[in-house]
Amino acid sequence: MTAERIAIVGVGQTVHKSKRTDVNTAELCAEAVEAALADAKLTMKDIDCVILGSFEPADGYSGPDKWIVPEIGAVGKAGFEMQNVGTTGGVVCATGFNMAASGLFQNVLCVAWQKMDEAAGAFGRGGGGANEYWTGQFPMSPITNFARRTYDYMTRSKCTEEHLAMVRVKQNQCALRNKHAQLKLPDLTVEKVMNDTLLAWPIRRLHMCPTTAGSAAIIICPEKRAKKVTNKPVWVEDWFTCHQGGALTMAEDPQASTLGYACRKIYKRCGITDPKKQINAWEVYEPASTAELRWIEEVGLAEDYKAWKLFEEGKVGIEKEIPFNPSGGVTATNPIGCTPVVRVVEASLQVRGDAEEHQVPGTINRALATAYGGQGENVVFLLKKTL
């Protein structure tokens, strides 16, 4: 039995905001589901499998699928809930792709959400992911995770705080052009970033992703069905889930991440020898602006510890040599467990040419999207315009 070739036929997301007290969690999901169904010109009757998930501790709901499946009108459909901290949306998509590729389902709906305005404190719980007994005893969170990563990156690369600020300014310039993005700062400068509140050196408040209430959804079909549903399918060329968890804690290697490993795996399988030429848009989950430097290197766009030079030379941006996170990325919008689905939605829009104000110029033959979570777990997706 061989896997079916699959395509994303519909995408949807809410406008992301710091607070959505006007809706409950299920209603928030319904907004994204309705948008994805409308985009694919399908109804819930067409859907035969639903995969959904959020980072449960950051919501406070246990087994939320029991509530949300009926509220989005999906009772009786096959499927299940996924859970994997910030990577949740990544495993939601990967599982949805697996279900469609199995040939058992014709219209698979993936939906993820996070309503961080309801339990912002839970986000700071952190720590326990790698080893509850040990790392759970330290006040670890994404902020401290990236403080340590960035401290080590600066030591190895010799880049300065100014370079870190340049990354943040670039991300904001992209976010200003994205109608769905949450954090848009019209007058942000390198100086303002460098003078912002220090959280844990060298991480300043503006370097970190915000807390977000938002949801996103995609619909996936096997090849034959996809061609009937849409004339703009986004083909899913490959995907790879790579977990790290307690295998490498931050104390062991401050640069520990599975992103490079996952990319090398996918590039080999898909014949990618020159990522800069063969991949035309990038939506890479960077929880802190400073992570973008290392991620650019890990995906193969720069030599190790040299990515900061690209920002010094002004080579990263929507119309630049390296269109990295044209949506503004995660430092603009972070409904944490849902964020990877937002990355896949944004990468799909780039491939279709539908990203409007933040569309990367030219034909986007391939786009790469990723999920990130814990202390370095990744899911990588390679999307393609044509088979």
Add this chain to the structure above:
Amino acid sequence: MLKKEEPLDPVVAFRYPRVITYKHSLGYQSKFAHALKMGRIIATKCPIDGRCTVPPRIVCPMHHVRQTEWVDQGQRGKLITAFKINFPMFDSRTGELKFWQNPIVAIELEGGARMDGWCAETDTSKLKEGMLLEAVWRPPEERQGRADDILYWKPV
């Protein structure tokens, strides 16, 4: 100042404070916790490449083989990274929001394993990569087999 909780309109939202006590079994890590109570840091060693890991792991995550050898890691180590938290952050053991005065450091121990700890030196400008640090323990009667049995790491 820590922010006070905002008042809620009960018709629009509800507040649900949950207090749950978890009791997690330590399993093979009990040996490590017991050593901490005795003022020792011990690590498991991979039989393939000799890498030592703290906290211990029953299986080497990279080579997928059982780790049966335990190695004493000594009382000193070299500083790898250090950072100080400048904002109130949750103590994930208790849920308490509090300020943390001591920097968190990553240390490479004499025995080769790497681990996290708190540092006695609160001025991070005085902390340099590679500098030697020494463990300062709680009195034996106060130790509970946890990370904070080591009060902090002191520059030598």
